[in-house]
Amino acid sequence: MYSQIQQACLTQLGISHFALALRSPSSVSDWGATEPSPEPSPVNIALQGDETKEQPLTEPNVYYVRLGPWLLQTSSRLPVVEPQWLSDLAAFIGAKVTEVSQPSEERQPINIDHFIGRTLTSTDKKQLWQLLSQQTMAAGRD
DSSP states (O other): OOOHHHHHHHHHHTOOHHHHHTSOHHHHHHTTTTSOOOOOOHHHHHHHHHTTSOOOOOOOOOEEEEETTEEEEESSOOOSSOOHHHHHHHHHHTOOEEEESSOOSSSOOEEOGGGTTSOOOHHHHHHHHHHHHHHHHHHHHO
């Protein structure tokens, strides 16, 4: 009584085609079910094919922060209240933490995701200072 496409559509909508068969023939014909089913259009074919396609991987968000001579990179925006270690570092070097849209120089940014959202241990502080020092020394050689 229904074409395969019509049955698939009814199934997608959660409508049982058996329940529709219990209706009177006049109400079914009002829906066009007794007419011959049209050939699937390219749009329908494309929509059917989209169900099996994998979603493309999205690029992770990247945010850049300038702090004195350093360009820092995070995968999420910094919280409104900066991490204490970042505020302390900014006060120590006498600079402000500033979010920038794109890095302007060719220097490699320092990824600080590991240090965000936590209290730094002495090992973390040494590791962070080593990263900052390496970039400062590399910039001095340029």
